[in-house]
Amino acid sequence: MYPSDLKYDKEHEWVRVDGDIAVIGITHFAQDQLGEVVYVDLPSEGDSVVAGETFGEIESVKSVSELYSPVNGEIVKVNDALGDAPETVNEDPYGEGWMIEVKLADAAELDAMLSAEEYEAFVTEEA
Amino acid sequence: MTEKLAHTPPAAPARGPRGLIFEIGAPESRCVEPPALDVPEVDLDEVLGGAARVEPPVLPHVTEVEIARHYSHLASMNFGVDSGSYPLGSCTMKYNPRVNEDACRMAGFSGLHPAQPVETVQGALELMVGLAEALAEVSGLPGVTLQPAAGAHGELTALMAFRAYHADRGDVRKRVLIPDSAHGTNPATVTMCGYETVTIPSDATGGVDMAALHAALDTDVAAVMLTNPNTLGLFERNIIEITRAVHDVGALAYCDGANLNAIMGVTRPGDAGFDALHINLHKTFSTPHGGGGPGAGPVCVTEELAPYLPGPLPVLRPDGVYDWQVPARSIGRIRAGYGNFGVLVRAYAYVRALGAEGLAEASEQAVLSANYLKERLRGAFELAYDRTCMHEFVLSGSRQKREHGVRTLDIAKRLLDHGFHPPTVYFPLIVEEALMIEPTETESLAELDRFADALIAIAEEAAADPDAVRSAPFTTPVRRVDEARAARTPDLRYDPAR
Numbered sequence: 169m170y171p172s173d174l175k176y177d178k179e180h181e182w183v184r185v186d187g188d189i190a191v192i193g194i195t196h197f198a199q200d201q202l203g204e205v206v207y208v209d210l211p212s213e214g215d216s217v218v219a220g221e222t223f224g225e226i227e228s229v230k231s232v233s234e235l236y237s238p239v240n241g242e243i244v245k246v247n248d249a250l251g252d253a254p255e256t257v258n259e260d261p262y263g264e265g266w267m268i269e270v271k272l273a274d275a276a277e278l279d280a281m282l283s284a285e286e287y288e289a290f291v292t293e294e295a
Numbered sequence: 296m297t298e299k300l301a302h303t304p305p306a307a308p309a310r311g312p313r314g315l316i317f318e319i320g321a322p323e324s325r326c327v328e329p330p331a332l333d334v335p336e337v338d339l340d341e342v343l344g345g346a347a348r349v350e351p352p353v354l355p356h357v358t359e360v361e362i363a364r365h366y367s368h369l370a371s372m373n374f375g376v377d378s379g380s381y382p383l384g385s386c387t388m389k390y391n392p393r394v395n396e397d398a399c400r401m402a403g404f405s406g407l408h409p410a411q412p413v414e415t416v417q418g419a420l421e422l423m424v425g426l427a428e429a430l431a432e433v434s435g436l437p438g439v440t441l442q443p444a445a446g447a448h449g450e451l452t453a454l455m456a457f458r459a460y461h462a463d464r465g466d467v468r469k470r471v472l473i474p475d476s477a478h479g480t481n482p483a484t485v486t487m488c489g490y491e492t493v494t495i496p497s498d499a500t501g502g503v504d505m506a507a508l509h510a511a512l513d514t515d516v517a518a519v520m521l522t523n524p525n526t527l528g529l530f531e532r533n534i535i536e537i538t539r540a541v542h543d544v545g546a547l548a549y550c551d552g553a554n555l556n557a558i559m560g561v562t563r564p565g566d567a568g569f570d571a572l573h574i575n576l577h578k579t580f581s582t583p584h585g586g587g588g589p590g591a592g593p594v595c596v597t598e599e600l601a602p603y604l605p606g607p608l609p610v611l612r613p614d615g616v617y618d619w620q621v622p623a624r625s626i627g628r629i630r631a632g633y634g635n636f637g638v639l640v641r642a643y644a645y646v647r648a649l650g651a652e653g654l655a656e657a658s659e660q661a662v663l664s665a666n667y668l669k670e671r672l673r674g675a676f677e678l679a680y681d682r683t684c685m686h687e688f689v690l691s692g693s694r695q696k697r698e699h700g701v702r703t704l705d706i707a708k709r710l711l712d713h714g715f716h717p718p719t720v721y722f723p724l725i726v727e728e729a730l731m732i733e734p735t736e737t738e739s740l741a742e743l744d745r746f747a748d749a750l751i752a753i754a755e756e757a758a759a760d761p762d763a764v765r766s767a768p769f770t771t772p773v774r775r776v777d778e779a780r781a782a783r784t785p786d787l788r789y790d791p792a793r
Contacts, residue, residue, distance in 0.1 A: 206782035229778040230721040
């Protein structure tokens with residue numbers, strides 16, 4: 169449920185790093201808590217994201233929640249397909265359900281994020 | 296030969312959805328006959344030119360009995376406070392006493408026009424002044440406007456007054472602090488008013504995290520918005536310290552009065568140091584929820600803020616005549632006319648019917664009923680915050696989800712089969728699998744027990760036969776609705792072509 173090649177944060181986002189590019193989405197735990205996702209509001213390419221601050225919103229049949237960026241950087245790609253098919257976030261949170269791609273300002277800040285094991289321990293405790 | 300009664304089921308199930316009013320009837324059906332024209336006839340094409348309508352409008356063509364059956368059927372499919380218990384936490388589905396309806400239908404109230412000269416509406420103005428005085432007494436805040444049309448509208452009114460107050464002092468501020476348990480209308484109001492929202496976390500006991508509050512308070516903070524009792528149904532224990540700290544940095548303290556029905560006649564937001572409060576008349580003063588309108592969200596403020604209230608306000612002049620008066624530094628009109636007057640009449644009727652002692656007793660009864668249910672349901676479900684609650688409390692279905700794969704939504708749906716409207720689910724957001732229960736003051740002990748028995752039975756069923764709970768409801772006209780599809784592709788408009 170929590171792929172070991174990803175990094176996680178306590179706001180339930182995951183990050184997949186490739187060089188200085190980070191792909192960001194929300195975890196299986198988050199999509200399960202939200203229930204069926206009906207709308208995802210994402211920023212535009214070229215916008216900046218700041219670690220710990222919101223970059224968008226996700227709405228499910230239950231509630232509206234904010235999406236928090238785990239990293240600093242500039243958005244280079246946005247998953248526009250979620251506009252027509254927000255349910256992809258439920259069906260494939262680590263694959264087609266990705267949200268944004270960020271060019272990292274400082275790749276070293278990822279070291280502070282949680283490993284899959286640490287994140288799993290965190291959500292087990294939270295639940 | 297005797298004809299046999301057909302055994303095929305009727306086209307429309309007796310309890311299920313039937314056709315729209317546009318889909319029943321026949322073109323030749325009418326149920327009104329307009330009286331003979333008693334004014335000179337004009338040629339529409341001549342008067343309206345190209346704007347005259349070419350095609351006649353598409354109107355329903357039904358007989359009177361068809362109309363009566365159509366709406367009776369819709370009413371029978373609906374569930375209201377008059378049908379059964381409706382413990383929808385946070386919403387306060389309070390019973391609407393019939394005497395309120397009697398009062399607001401009196402010809403002297405129901406036949407008024409807002410543009411009538413004041414000398415012809417003295418009684419209506421007297422009622423508004425009387426209601427404003429009662430609300431001032433209940434809130435401990437002397438300045439009152441009855442104009443706002445809903446609670447959220449009242450929030451906006453108060454924050455606009457705050458902004459005008461700060462601007463008058465040359466002290467334009469940027470931020471408004473709101474706890475994470477707040478109603479979503481609070482941050483929406485802040486944004487509409489041009490401020491920035493800062494969220495303050497709750498502490499382990501469900502109150503405002505005082506360290507986080509103190510850390511966030513500075514001279515750029517315009518106000519703190521607080522619901523007390525809060526949306527967890529808990530009274531803020533540090534309320535005096537909170538309002539004092541807010542004033543120490545020159546900010547204003549706003550009380551979201553959504554839960555005033557728990558403290559009405561017992562303790563007053565004004566005495567706790569709040570500068571402004573909105574009151575949802577439908578939650579505290581028994582006016583109808585009304586399916587989205589018309590409502591009323593009066594705002595009460597301190598003497599210092601009264602000059603900023605929207606006007607005109609009803610006042611009693613020294614010569615004994617009621618009149619309209621615009622406050623000196625008024626933010627202007629917030630609503631056409633003078634608010635939803637019919638709602639104000641109902642609230643006034645409630646105040647006068649119960650009196651000061653009765654209002655306090657209603658609060659006490661609401662709190663007692665909630666605590667009774669909390670104690671009966673402890674054990675069957677997790678209790679999010681184990682404290683004496685006010686008028687409502689929050690259970691968590693986390694155990695049912697973890698151990699049996701039964702979610703709070705399933706539990707809510709199963710309650711429908713027991714004849715109850717489910718409680719609020721998945722709010723407040725800070726409680727996992729939340730079930731927020733508010734019985735209100737009017738349910739009898741027997742009815743409270745019936746509701747508790749139903750929830751306990753569902754908790755047992757979740758363990759013994761989780762599939763049954765997950766497949767509920769079984770007895771409603773419509774079973775599970777596709778909420779995701781309704782949200783993703785809402786179909787809100789009748790289209791005869793489809």
